[in-house]
Amino acid sequence: MARIIKNGEIVADPWCLLAPGAEALGTVTVIKPQLLLPLARWAQELELLEKAGYTVGVWLAPDDAPEALLPRLAQIPVIAIQFPSFTDGRGYSLARLLRQRYGFRGELRAFGDILRDQIYFLHQCGFNAFCLRPDQDIEAAVAALQDYSWSPVAGR
Amino acid sequence: MYIYNEVDQRLVDDRVTQFRGQMQRFLDGRLSEDDFRPLRLQNGLYVQRQSPMLRVAIPYGTLSSPQLRQLAQIARTWDRGYGHFTTRSNIQFNWVRLHDVPDILASLATAQMHAIQTSGNCIRNITCDQFAGVAADEVFDPRPYCEIVRQWSTLAPEFLFLPRKFKIAFSGGEEDRAAVRFHDIGARARISDDGKPGFAIYIGGGLGRTPMLGQVLKEFLPRAELLNYFDAILRVYNRHGRRDNKYKARLKILVKDLTLAGFTRDVEAEWAYARGGPNTVSAESFAAMEAFFAGPGYAGKGADDAEYQAALQSNRAFARWVARNVAAHRQPGYGIVTLSLKKTGMPPGDATASQLDLAADLAERFSLGEIRVSHEQNLVLPHVHRSDLLALWAIAAANGLATPNIGLLTDVVCCPGGDFCSLANAKSIPVAQAIQERFDQLDYLFDLGPLELNISGCVNACGHHHIGHIGILGVDKNNEEWYQVTLGGREGNRAAIGKVIGPSFAAAQIPEVIEKLLAAYVATRHEGEIFIDTVERLGLAPFKTAVYGELHGPHH
Numbered sequence: 275m276a277r278i279i280k281n282g283e284i285v286a287d288p289w290c291l292l293a294p295g296a297e298a299l300g301t302v303t304v305i306k307p308q309l310l311l312p313l314a315r316w317a318q319e320l321e322l323l324e325k326a327g328y329t330v331g332v333w334l335a336p337d338d339a340p341e342a343l344l345p346r347l348a349q350i351p352v353i354a355i356q357f358p359s360f361t362d363g364r365g366y367s368l369a370r371l372l373r374q375r376y377g378f379r380g381e382l383r384a385f386g387d388i389l390r391d392q393i394y395f396l397h398q399c400g401f402n403a404f405c406l407r408p409d410q411d412i413e414a415a416v417a418a419l420q421d422y423s424w425s426p427v428a429g430r
Numbered sequence: 431m432y433i434y435n436e437v438d439q440r441l442v443d444d445r446v447t448q449f450r451g452q453m454q455r456f457l458d459g460r461l462s463e464d465d466f467r468p469l470r471l472q473n474g475l476y477v478q479r480q481s482p483m484l485r486v487a488i489p490y491g492t493l494s495s496p497q498l499r500q501l502a503q504i505a506r507t508w509d510r511g512y513g514h515f516t517t518r519s520n521i522q523f524n525w526v527r528l529h530d531v532p533d534i535l536a537s538l539a540t541a542q543m544h545a546i547q548t549s550g551n552c553i554r555n556i557t558c559d560q561f562a563g564v565a566a567d568e569v570f571d572p573r574p575y576c577e578i579v580r581q582w583s584t585l586a587p588e589f590l591f592l593p594r595k596f597k598i599a600f601s602g603g604e605e606d607r608a609a610v611r612f613h614d615i616g617a618r619a620r621i622s623d624d625g626k627p628g629f630a631i632y633i634g635g636g637l638g639r640t641p642m643l644g645q646v647l648k649e650f651l652p653r654a655e656l657l658n659y660f661d662a663i664l665r666v667y668n669r670h671g672r673r674d675n676k677y678k679a680r681l682k683i684l685v686k687d688l689t690l691a692g693f694t695r696d697v698e699a700e701w702a703y704a705r706g707g708p709n710t711v712s713a714e715s716f717a718a719m720e721a722f723f724a725g726p727g728y729a730g731k732g733a734d735d736a737e738y739q740a741a742l743q744s745n746r747a748f749a750r751w752v753a754r755n756v757a758a759h760r761q762p763g764y765g766i767v768t769l770s771l772k773k774t775g776m777p778p779g780d781a782t783a784s785q786l787d788l789a790a791d792l793a794e795r796f797s798l799g800e801i802r803v804s805h806e807q808n809l810v811l812p813h814v815h816r817s818d819l820l821a822l823w824a825i826a827a828a829n830g831l832a833t834p835n836i837g838l839l840t841d842v843v844c845c846p847g848g849d850f851c852s853l854a855n856a857k858s859i860p861v862a863q864a865i866q867e868r869f870d871q872l873d874y875l876f877d878l879g880p881l882e883l884n885i886s887g888c889v890n891a892c893g894h895h896h897i898g899h900i901g902i903l904g905v906d907k908n909n910e911e912w913y914q915v916t917l918g919g920r921e922g923n924r925a926a927i928g929k930v931i932g933p934s935f936a937a938a939q940i941p942e943v944i945e946k947l948l949a950a951y952v953a954t955r956h957e958g959e960i961f962i963d964t965v966e967r968l969g970l971a972p973f974k975t976a977v978y979g980e981l982h983g984p985h986h
Contacts, residue, residue, distance in 0.1 A: 361468055361551070363591025367668045370588050375703055391452060391461075391469055398587035422444040422585075424437055 279393075279416055280381065280403040287405065289352060291333060291385070310354050313338045320346075333385070336364035340372055347378055354405070357386035366399045373400030390415035394422055431494055431800060432577045432722045434542040441584065442539040445546060449473050450532035457529060472552060472590065474520075474545030475531055479852045484523045484531060485548040486538060490558035490576035490600070491519035491803040491810075495790040498801050500541035502786035508534050513786065514846060515771060515779040517894050518597070519557050519803045520548050524850050546584055551592045551679075553583035553664070557599045559607040560804035563723060564766055564812045566758040569619040570627055572602035574719040575656060578711060582657050589664050593671035594679035596664070597636070600629075609805065609921045611635045611644035612897060614681040615663060620650055628652045633663070633693070634685035637891035641927045642682045645690050647697065653716065655701075657709040662700035666693070726798045726813060728761045735763065735816040748823050750872065751834040756819065763816055767797070769809040769826055770833040770841065774866040777859045778844040779807030788829050796822045805894075806843050808836065839881045839948075840866045843894055847887030847904065848911070854887035856904025856911035861885055861940055868941040878948060881961045884919070897921045899962040900947060901928045902940065913940055917947070917973055918965045926966075931974050943977055950976035 278287045290306040292315065308329045311319065316332040323330050331352030334340060343350060353372060355365040365384060372378040383403035384396050393404055393415050406415055434442075452469050455461035461469075470476075474485040486501070493501075501521055505513045508530050509523040516522055526534060538544055548555055556576045563571040579598060583589070589596070601608040602619040610616025616632035629651045635644025651659050671684045685693045742749045756765040769789055772778050781789070789809050793801045796818045797811035804810055809831075814822060826832035835841045842865060845851065847858025862885050869875060884898030888905075895901030901916035912934040919928030935943055948961075950973050955964045965973065 360465075361591050362673060363551075363589070364669055364673075366588045366591070367665050370665075389465060391465070392590075395585070395587035395590055421448050422441065424441045424444060 276405070277412055278383070278403055278405045279412065279419075280383075282416065282419055284412055284416060289331065289354075291354065310352060313342060317342060331381075334365075334368060336362055336368070338368075340368055340376065343372075344376060347376055350378070350380055352381040352383060352403075353378060354383040354385050354403075355401075357384060357388055360387040360389050360392050362387075366396065369396070369399040369401055390418040393418045394420075398425065431492060432573075432719075438542070438581070439539075442542070442544045442546075445473075445544065445585075446532060446536045446539050449535060453529070453532050468550055468591070470531075471550035472547055473531070473535065474548035475526075475528075476549060477852070478524070478850055479848075480850065481525045482528050482531070483850065484526045484534060484545060485516070485520045486523070486543060486545045487548050487555040488519045488521060488543075488803050489580045490556050490562070490573055491560050491805070492558075492562075492573065493801045493803065495794045495799045495801065497541045497543055498786055498790040498793070500537065500543065502783040502790070504534055504537060505783040505786065507537075512780055512782045514777070515781065515803055515807045515809075517805050517807060517843060517845070517892055518555055519560075519805060520555055521803075522846070524846065549595075550590075551594050551596075552590050553586060553592075553596045553598065556580050556583065557597070557608055557613075557805060559601045559603055560802040560810045561607060561757060561766055561812070562600075562602050562802075563725065564759050564761070564764075565603045565607075566760045567604040568602050568760060569604065569621060570602055571720075571723055572600035572617070572619055573723045574716065575617070575629075575653065576600050577719055577722070578656065578715070579660065582660070582709070586664075589668060592664070592668055593673045593684075594676065594681075596667070596681065598660075606922050606925070609894070609897060609925070611925045612637055612641075612894070612921070613644065614667075615660065616644050617651075617656075622650055622652070626652060629656070631659070633690075634682040636680055636682045637894055637896050638680070639677055639889045639891075640680075640682065641891070641896040642686075643925055643927060645685070647690070647694060654710050654712070655705060656711060658704040658707060659697075659701055661704055661709060662697045665700055666696045670696070725761075726800075728764065728813070738816045738819055741820045745820075747827070747834070748820060750876065751823050751827070751832055752819065753876075754834045754836045754838060755832070756814075759813070761813075765814050765816060765819060767811040767814045767819070767822060768804065768836045769811065769831040770835055771808050771831070772835055772841045772866070773830045773833045774840065774863065774870055776830070777846075778842045778862050781809070785829060785831060788825070789831065792822060792825060806836075806841065808841070834872065835875065837880045837882070838875045839869055839878055839883055839944075840875060841882075842866065843882070843884040843898065845886050845892035847885075847893075851887060851892075853890055854904065855889075855906035856887050856913065857937070858885045858887040858893060858902075858904055861902060861904075861913065861937055864937070864941050865944055868945070878952070879960050882919075882921075883944075894921075895919070896927045897925070898928060899965065900944065905934055907934070911937060913937060915940075915943060915947075915977075917970055918962070920962050929970060931970055932978050946976045947973055 276287045291310040294312040310331045333354035384401045385405035456466045476483045514522045597613045598615045599608040599613040612635045617629040631648040632644035633647035802810035842862040844862040848854040882899045884895045885902040886893035886895040897919040903914045914934040916928030
């Protein structure tokens, strides 16, 4: 099982992330009962999957509008935000919106091109879980959460 | 001046530690060039033509004497004994070695300085009117607000990976001396009808490949909302600015695409959530910040300036220097002195380590230990009593810092160009020098009067050629360096973008082209009319004719 950082610790990741083009469930065997769906599929298949016994979270691409999640926000266990490249900063604003404006309190996960050198700033914006790029040293990344002993002005 | 508190100091110290580790991993091969590039850029480190270059921030252009000495020390220890002041009040060291950079950053941190966000797609160094706090025409001092915005923008976690760089400028005077309409955000000090301080906010200005004049986003923003409103602007930009094409990624393109009305609507909607929220700046916070910038005690200096008046009469060189290099101070009896870094033979904006030390000494002796850096690439001593001007002038003149050319043709604004910069298409410094050499007659320069000449070595426009009364842009044609000339650019309250006069020239032709433009001006100016006003009155036609001849005149 893949390892991620969650709340400052290295843990096994129980979630299975489905790509937008992934085949419909039922035609493939999904071993994990915990699914992260892309936004469009989450909106369409959530109820069906929950009835079938899956636990369902959602993942957002950087240009997705998080407002689509609002009616069920308090029930969503995990929102994952994709970083196609670590230099694409849109996910930082999505995290801020979800945490500060909409009050999301579940797991907020960064995945994709996630490097130890950005992890401190991702955390400052409200991410509490990190699925790193495969070449990253996960222990070093945990340590990088302490890169600064100071906190930024904005959002303090 | 602002003094770091423990939090500020910890930030820069932690930053040095973090970057030392990143540099070590890069040098070891554990961090790839692609992963390292944005990290080094956000620490001011470029890899240039001949050597890495380190760009150090001088927030809102303000330095103390110890800080200036620290810069001199860096120039001496890790560079080749000089530094280059940029058009955004930074200083660049052009000859640093990669593995020395963490030590240089550590030495900056000991003097409450850093190189954070002097490059990269993030909020850059905040710039400001170089006469802030002392200008006779000031609405109010913008520096406390600059410092508040500096703290907010430094490592602002949400805005470290914007679509493109983001530049903010503040101006406090009735006259805009910070080119606010050529920044992503420009803020001009305003007092509301009911007497409250705030800012007019301009948006979407910029030079570079697609020069645009900033537009008014908000006529009056109450000062308490400064960070909330900037946050709203930045969030709209971060989420919706283009990321597919770096040449279309600046805020000005987003504003154009959404239209000003559309962009304004988005910002106002975002601001509605933040308004009055946790980043609202309290009156107490403003008062605490203003206390750092409270004017020095000017007492103790008598009004006796008989010696000064006598020197003005008897010493022509001194009188000329006063006429060009000393500006009106809000405090009677004082002047604002500009030390020219535009002596012929020195690249514009360059200063040697000994000149930096000397400027630090002069500031301590004559200007209460304070120095400013102007976006025209000169140094400013903001608080000099008239009775000290003669002594100051004598020392500055003996050290190449008193060329009486501020605001004149030879006060050339110029980027490092093809001699250093890997982005440049053409050299810029030799062109500046050729012009300075051709026009070295002070009588002629004084007769020409105020005239701004700006030179950029490529379309990125670090030399701000679009806003020069005369602008020169280096271009590449079939691997040869050519120079395009623009006329009619202007900064200040009547800001305008210059227009290209016609086909470009070889470097060797440029002084002659300038000579023809000047001759056309002298022949057609009205009594007392400055160059740019003549250009505005007559348009480009007579100048094109002067340069290209009748056949290649207006319709070329």
